[in-house]
Amino acid sequence: MSTSIERCIASHPRLVDTVTVVTLFVLFLVGARISLPGATRREDLWPAVLLAVNACAGVLLSRSHPRTAVGVTTLCAMTASALGYLLTVLMLAPAMVAIYWLAVLTDRRTTRSYGIGVIVMLVATATILDPLDHPLVLKTVAPVAYVLVPVATGSTRRMHRAYLDAVHTRAEHAERTREEEARHRVTEERMRIARELHDVVAHHLALANAQATTAAHLARSNPEQTRRMLNDLTGTTSSALRELKATVGLLRHADDVGTPLxxxxxxxxxxxxxxxxxxxxxxxxxxxxxxxxxxxxGVDLTAYRIVQEALTNITKHAVGATACVRLAYSADRLAITVTNNAAATVPAGPPDPVVPVPTRGFGLIGMRERAHSVGGDLEAGHRPEGGFEVSTALPLYPQPSEEEERTP
Structure with missing residues (x-):
């Protein structure tokens, strides 16, 4: 109910201001008539009418110029007090509305400063310039209470609005964060699938190309070996199709029919x-x-793919070389080194440490990304004694034994 009322008020601000001003004008005149019992003639109420018009005009500035509105309405209330009117809640209603909007639209320091100033001026005027000598309690305690009520109410609404704005901002930030996280996960998944496809296709196609080239070269001189090479080529292509199907299966849901197991x-x-x-x-x-x-x-797959890609590169770029694969297990790391002794890769000049080479394709990039994804590192470069070397160190992450799994 309160939410619908607030929405209606927010959607029709001019209508609300008009109704408020008319109501305050009537209340001001009623308060003037009550607070000055001796004013029975119409001529005695003309000062109250002028003050009511000015005070209500100041209220119209409350939304756009709250400080000016407080000054105008306070000045009208002080003038009424100097003319002998008692500052009841009815005559202070315009000033209370202006102070309320000041507390809503400005900060705490401004509200506190203006509130204290209004209280001091109203009490001083009612105490010093009151011609009818009204009771001291009504001239001091009452104006203080009438000013503190809108200050407290407006401050409460301002803090409530600030809280709602903060909640809304946090919700928007959380929504943006979720969207960014989702996009990041999608990108990572696409990169992972791209690496898998690259490793599978590049490895098997390179082997198939090498086998087909060797078979074509030996077709006339050694038919028997050529047949063996063609049989191996059939196995290579079949293995490529199986791994490609398994990799593409990553794009399916787990409950899809035909998902590879x-x-x-x-x-x-x-x-x-x-x-x-x-x-x-x-x-x-x-x-x-x-x-x-x-x-x-994850580490097992990464180790296999790195060795696979390294051997594939040797098959493509170091024909006739000898490859060495070395697996070294330590307490918490697995070191993998794949080298070849191709003399064509020996750099000119004196022997130097292993020199990293710029990556021209996606092979070394994919191996390095795989190693980093499981917390390892990878280096690749020419060897001083000739050839090329790929070395990586991967964390083991040992799995618990069966006895440890049974132990709660």
């Missing part, structure tokens, strides 16, 4: 990956240092 690849499939790369003509050696420890799914 195959787990994401990890280091357990590293021997299969190395055999596939070897079928393309690349010599690969695998070395494991330390005791193998369980990996979280």
């Amino acid at each position: 195959e787990p994401a690849p990890g280091l357990s499939r590293l021997p299969e990956l190395i055999d596939t790369v070897r079928s393309a003509g690349l010599r690969v050696t695998l070395t494991t240092v330390g005791r193998e420890r369980p990996l979280s799914p």
Whole structure:
């Protein structure tokens, strides 16, 4: 109910001001008639009429110029007090309305200063210039109470409006934050899917291209090996289609029909990956240092994809090289190093530390993003003794044992 009334008042401010001014004018005249019992003739009420007109005109300025409105209405009340009128609540109604709007539209300091000033001037005028010697309590205590009421009411409304504005601002900020977070999550998901697609397509297409090129080269000189290469090519393309289907399945909902249930690849499939790369003509050696420890799914997938991308780059850019994959397990880290000994990549000049190279494609960028996404880091560059090296260190995040899982 109160909300609908406030909306109606806010939507018709001129009508509300007009009704308020007419009401205050009538109240002022009634208060003048009551507070000056001896004024029975019409001529005795003309000063009250003029003061009422001026006070109501000042009230019309309350919304746009609240300080001016308080000054005009206070001056009219002081004049009425000097003429012998007792400052009742009816005659102080215009000043009370102006003070109320001052408290609503200005700050606390301004309200307090004007309120004290109005009280001092009204009490001083009623005490010093009162020609009819009204009771002292009515000339002092009553004006103070009449001024404090609109000050308190207006201040309360101002604080309530400030609270509502703060709540509205917080709600808008929370809504913007939710939208930004949603856009950020969508972007991260798109980047993750793009990395998966790049790793799958680039790796298998590079292997398929290497196998097809080798088969075409050996077609006449070694038909038997050519048949084996073509069989490996069939397996490579089938594996590419399976992984591509699994990756595209990330875009579906979990309850969609046909959603792949195959787990994401990890280091357990590293021997299969190395055999596939070897079928393309690349010599690969695998070395494991330390005791193998369980990996979280994200770290396991990241490690596999980094090795896959590194071997794919060697297959494409270092034909005839020998690749070495080294896995080193420590207490809390897994260090992965993939190197090749291609002499063509040796930089001229004296031996230097591993020199990082600018990334021309998305392979190194994707590997670095994968490593950072699980809290690791990655370095890639030319080796002083020749070839290229990709090294990364990933956190292990060990999983609890079965006995620990059973223990509450």
